Amino acid sequence: xxxxxxxxxxxxxxxxxxxxxxxxxxxxxxxxxxxxxxxxxxxxxxxxxxxxxxxxxxxxxxxxxxxxxxxxxxxxxxxxxxxxxxxxxxxxxxxxxxxxxxxxxxxxxxxxxxxxxxxxxxxxxxxxxxxxxxxxxxxxxxxxxxxxxxxxxxxxxxxxxxxxxxxxxxxxxxxxxxxxxxxxxxxxxxxxxxxxxxxxxxxxxxxxxxxxxxxxxxxxxxxxxxxxxxxxxxxxxxxxxxxxxxxxxxxxxxxxxxxxxxxxxxxxxxxxxxxxxxxxxxxxxxxxxxxxxxxxxxxxxxxxxxxxxxxxxxxxxxxxxxxx
Amino acid sequence: xxxxxxxxxxxxxxxxxxxxxxxxxxxxxxxxxxxxxxxxxxxxxxxxxxxxxxxxxxxxxxxxxxxxxxxxxxxxxxxxxxxxxxxxxxxxxxxxxxxxxxxxxxxxxxxxxxxxxxxxxxxxxxxxxxxxxxxxxxxxxxxxxxxxxxxxxxxxxxxxxxxxxxxxxxxxxxxxxxxxxxxxxxxxxxxxxxxxxxxxxxxxxxxxxxxxxxxxxxxxxxxxxxxxxxxxxxxxxxxxxxxxxxxxxxxxxxxxxxxxxxxxxxxxxxxxxxxxxxxxxxxxxxxxxxxxxxxxxxxxxxxxxxxxxxxxxxxxxxxxxxxxxxxxxxxxxxxxxxxxxxxxxxxxxxxxxxxxxxxxxxxxxxxxxxxxxxxxxxxxxxxxxxxxxxxxxxxxxxxxxxxxxxxxxxxxxxxxxxxxxxxxxxxxxxxxxxxxxxxxxxxxxxxxxxxxxxxxxxxxxxxxxxxxxxxxxxxxxxxxxxxxxxxxxxxxxxxxxxxxxxxxxxxxxxx
Amino acid sequence: xxxxxxxxxxxxxxxxxxxxxxxxxxxxxxxxxxxxxxxxxxxxxxxxxxxxxxxxxxxxxxxxxxxxxxxxxxxxxxxxxxxxxxxxxxxxxxxxxxxxxxxxxxxxxxxxxxxxxxxxxxxxxxxxxxxxxxxxxxxxxxx
Numbered sequence: 001x002x003x004x005x006x007x008x009x010x011x012x013x014x015x016x017x018x019x020x021x022x023x024x025x026x027x028x029x030x031x032x033x034x035x036x037x038x039x040x041x042x043x044x045x046x047x048x049x050x051x052x053x054x055x056x057x058x059x060x061x062x063x064x065x066x067x068x069x070x071x072x073x074x075x076x077x078x079x080x081x082x083x084x085x086x087x088x089x090x091x092x093x094x095x096x097x098x099x100x101x102x103x104x105x106x107x108x109x110x111x112x113x114x115x116x117x118x119x120x121x122x123x124x125x126x127x128x129x130x131x132x133x134x135x136x137x138x139x140x141x142x143x144x145x146x147x148x149x150x151x152x153x154x155x156x157x158x159x160x161x162x163x164x165x166x167x168x169x170x171x172x173x174x175x176x177x178x179x180x181x182x183x184x185x186x187x188x189x190x191x192x193x194x195x196x197x198x199x200x201x202x203x204x205x206x207x208x209x210x211x212x213x214x215x216x217x218x219x220x221x222x223x224x225x226x227x228x229x230x231x232x233x234x235x236x237x238x239x240x241x242x243x244x245x246x247x248x249x250x251x252x253x254x255x256x257x258x259x260x261x262x263x264x265x266x267x268x269x270x271x272x273x274x275x276x277x278x279x280x281x282x283x284x285x286x287x288x289x290x291x292x293x294x295x296x297x298x299x300x301x302x303x304x305x306x307x308x309x310x311x312x313x314x315x316x317x318x319x320x321x322x323x324x
Numbered sequence: 325x326x327x328x329x330x331x332x333x334x335x336x337x338x339x340x341x342x343x344x345x346x347x348x349x350x351x352x353x354x355x356x357x358x359x360x361x362x363x364x365x366x367x368x369x370x371x372x373x374x375x376x377x378x379x380x381x382x383x384x385x386x387x388x389x390x391x392x393x394x395x396x397x398x399x400x401x402x403x404x405x406x407x408x409x410x411x412x413x414x415x416x417x418x419x420x421x422x423x424x425x426x427x428x429x430x431x432x433x434x435x436x437x438x439x440x441x442x443x444x445x446x447x448x449x450x451x452x453x454x455x456x457x458x459x460x461x462x463x464x465x466x467x468x469x470x471x472x473x474x475x476x477x478x479x480x481x482x483x484x485x486x487x488x489x490x491x492x493x494x495x496x497x498x499x500x501x502x503x504x505x506x507x508x509x510x511x512x513x514x515x516x517x518x519x520x521x522x523x524x525x526x527x528x529x530x531x532x533x534x535x536x537x538x539x540x541x542x543x544x545x546x547x548x549x550x551x552x553x554x555x556x557x558x559x560x561x562x563x564x565x566x567x568x569x570x571x572x573x574x575x576x577x578x579x580x581x582x583x584x585x586x587x588x589x590x591x592x593x594x595x596x597x598x599x600x601x602x603x604x605x606x607x608x609x610x611x612x613x614x615x616x617x618x619x620x621x622x623x624x625x626x627x628x629x630x631x632x633x634x635x636x637x638x639x640x641x642x643x644x645x646x647x648x649x650x651x652x653x654x655x656x657x658x659x660x661x662x663x664x665x666x667x668x669x670x671x672x673x674x675x676x677x678x679x680x681x682x683x684x685x686x687x688x689x690x691x692x693x694x695x696x697x698x699x700x701x702x703x704x705x706x707x708x709x710x711x712x713x714x715x716x717x718x719x720x721x722x723x724x725x726x727x728x729x730x731x732x733x734x735x736x737x738x739x740x741x742x743x744x745x746x747x748x749x750x751x752x753x754x755x756x757x758x759x760x761x762x763x764x765x766x767x768x769x770x771x772x773x774x775x776x777x778x779x780x781x782x783x784x785x786x787x788x789x790x791x792x793x794x795x796x797x798x799x800x801x802x803x804x805x806x807x808x809x810x811x812x813x814x815x816x817x818x819x820x821x822x823x824x825x826x827x828x829x830x831x832x833x834x835x
Numbered sequence: 836x837x838x839x840x841x842x843x844x845x846x847x848x849x850x851x852x853x854x855x856x857x858x859x860x861x862x863x864x865x866x867x868x869x870x871x872x873x874x875x876x877x878x879x880x881x882x883x884x885x886x887x888x889x890x891x892x893x894x895x896x897x898x899x900x901x902x903x904x905x906x907x908x909x910x911x912x913x914x915x916x917x918x919x920x921x922x923x924x925x926x927x928x929x930x931x932x933x934x935x936x937x938x939x940x941x942x943x944x945x946x947x948x949x950x951x952x953x954x955x956x957x958x959x960x961x962x963x964x965x966x967x968x969x970x971x972x973x974x975x976x977x978x
């Protein structure tokens with residue numbers, strides 16, 4: 001532990017001298033939701049890691065700015081805090097989805113600078129353990145034959161990320177009218193899984209971390225993981241969608257953005273700092289504990305990645321009629 | 325026997341000096357957080373998570389701290405309900421109905437003491453329920469599909485009439501108002517904004533905390549401003565009364581506590597129903613069952629004991645689905661769940677087998693916290709009631725400012741403050757017109773869940789309405805709902821003349 | 836009379852609510868019930884309850900005189916102003932002023948009211964900011 005700290009301190013010293021003119025002051029992380037949610041958690045965990053690794057001076061103030069599914073915080077940053085050098089804001093796939101679907105009125109993704117990702121939660125599609133369905137193509141065939149025979153439960157609203165993952169898969173499998181798929185929105189993955197166990201619905205779409213407890217206990221069977229390769233650990237026995245001939249990847253990433261007018265030296269400082277957190281052993285442990293898979297994207301790479309996801313979600317939303 | 329052995333092991337883990345100190349700290353902070361309007365158990369726990377981190381606590385001590393805060397806040401909510409007629413948090417809503425009249429009648433100390441004991445009874449037996457029944461209870465939660473949840477909420481609203489008001493039409497109006505407010509915001513099922521007028525701040529809907537603090541706390545300030553000139557007679561200091569309840573009162577309230585504990589616990593076990601529903605159903609059930617003389621709502625100790633036993637039992641019950649399914653049954657357990665994940669503990673069906681030390685340490689912590697709260701709360705009653713000795717000209721400004729901070733500190737939103745002021749004015753007008761505020765809050769709290777479950781049922785069954793009555797459980801709940809709705813209408817026809825007379829004598833001032 | 840107005844206002848509100856409800860634009864993908872049905876049900880309940888109240892009103896409440904109404908209106912104005920400037924001048928300063936005003940209007944001597952305002956503001960600051968660690972409005976002076 002001490003070694004890690006010493007190393008980090010040395011790094012910090014070196015980097016301060018060499019690379020950056022920017023000196024962080026009273027740093028702040030905005031969580032665009034009330035305490036307790038995913039964004040709040042991202043802020044607090046990363047803020048704590050930044051402090052523990054002595055990357056920032058003192059503590060990072062976490063401010064909760066709830067509203068509009070993150071839209072209030074987004075507007076606040078764009079309109080009022082566009083010059084703030086000490087500010088980062090938690091974001092995730094949900095942010096990109098809402099930006100793509102125009103749910104932040106008057107704002108788009110180019111108005112802020114995207115810093116980096118700190119991990120991703122890959123999507124899974126699962127059925128109850130006693131379900132006759134064994135593979136993803138089987139499930140999609142059932143939907144093709146009779147869309148009313150299958151209800152899929154997920155933790156996000158209609159048009160939200162959990163829903164889009166199913167639609168993406170169905171589209172790839174050749175379902176003509178993806179809108180006929182019955183999707184039932186619940187408040188979070190946990191409730192959705194419970195209703196799968198209760199027999200109210202036939203399938204579940206969510207993130208790997210949401211399904212973990214029930215996979216371990218054998219109550220549900222994951223029929224596909226929406227990752228480029230098989231996941232490590234408990235999930236390694238589950239096939240990816242790609243293996244089953246349905247080329248879909250669904251990653252719920254977590255990361256940060258910064259105000260749009262942040263100059264390069266401050267921006268680079270934050271990209272480096274979040275990168276250092278990502279590389280630390282502490283963060284690896286947190287990722288493992290929270291079921292996050294690696295997703296190492298920083299700076300311009302991350303900017304491009306967010307742009308890609310916004311574009312593809314826009315495209316899909318138009319095709320299925322959420323967007324006109 | 326095995327269970328008791330595990331529990332003993334749990335106590336061995338929990339009973340260290342450090343842990344007891346943490347439990348004491350958590351209980352104390354929790355009680356304060358619960359009593360402050362705007363801050364409730366869920367954001368209280370969330371606020372104190374960083375404290376657990378910065379103290380560098382191991383999983384078990386961290387959980388002891390946070391569950392103490394949780395239980396402490398559940399205890400604390402009643403304090404401002406009774407003393408100020410302002411619910412400290414949403415589950416303490418029902419406690420205002422009889423707690424405040426008791427305080428006005430000079431029985432503040434007794435009300436606080438009896439509700440403290442009721443809280444203890446509810447939480448204590450609910451924790452035993454958690455110990456002995458958790459695996460079986462999970463099966464109960466699985467009986468509830470969307471149709472059954474909808475029937476459950478319908479039951480809550482059907483029995484509303486007559487609970488909170490003398491005029492059923494006004495109670496229905498208030499409930500519809502609350503339900504209407506709940507539909508504001510982006511529709512969770514389709515993502516379409518409703519009644520938002522293009523205002524981004526309304527997309528998440530109106531937080532019930534904003535509604536509760538505005539309707540109760542700010543309107544109280546307006547009431548005092550209104551009455552100041554008309555002589556200080558109505559706003560003068562209240563009598564504190566004795567601070568220990570007489571034995572006869574304990575005997576009188578004991579059956580109410582027992583029944584409410586069971587009802588509250590079951591409501592807590594159901595994810596999405598939670599402590600508010602637990603205290604509400606406990607109160608209305610108790611009123612139906614034992615309000616023979618029409619004393620409920622006018623300072624009946626049973627009307628204080630029932631909701632407090634109910635909501636604290638529900639707090640314990642809510643831990644069942646959280647631990648055994650990883651599904652939070654309430655806002656607070658959602659935060660605790662996030663905390664567990666951060667501590668590398670994955671709640672779920674296997675938690676009891678895989679990490680018994682954590683589970684049993686947690687349960688032992690609940691028992692410890694509960695005893696500590698009882699020991700802390702009874703002697704402190706004399707301290708709490710001193711709030712009433714503060715002249716209102718200092719007390720009310722403090723209440724108003726705490727309300728503002730409670731909302732602003734959580735959401736950081738000026739818009740929310742404006743909405744809260746609107747609710748304050750609305751609350752004042754409704755109180756003048758004798759429209760009850762409790763159904764408004766219940767509507768705001770439960771409306772969203774009620775609608776969602778109706779629509780989930782329709783989605784799953786392709787719009788077939790008969791599927792709402794497709795299981796014995798659903799039919800049973802609907803039967804209770806219909807009986808509960810019709811009975812007071814019939815009874816009212818016979819008893820109304822009598823009641824109206826008695827109201828003229830004692831209930832002239834509804835504030 | 837007040838209850839008759841209340842009942843009619845409720846019916847009017849219900850009508851307005853249902854009318855706004857019909858304007859909700861359902862998206863392409865919708866569940867069988869859609870986002871409008873539930874508001875319609877609530878609107879109907881509100882209207883029925885409003886009619887019932889208008890037809891069978893309770894006793895007339897005691898409304899305050901104009902002076903008292905003005906008092907309440909002023910308090911509302913101060914609260915709105917408080918919420919408005921909170922972020923610009925910081926928590927302690929704005930809270931002191933607002934609390935002092937309320938305390939004065941509730942019958943304190945002006946000097947006592949000012950002291951009460953400051954004590955309330957600082958007290959809340961200590962509990963919420965320093966003990967609970969919530970972020971209150973910072974303002975130009977950092978408190």
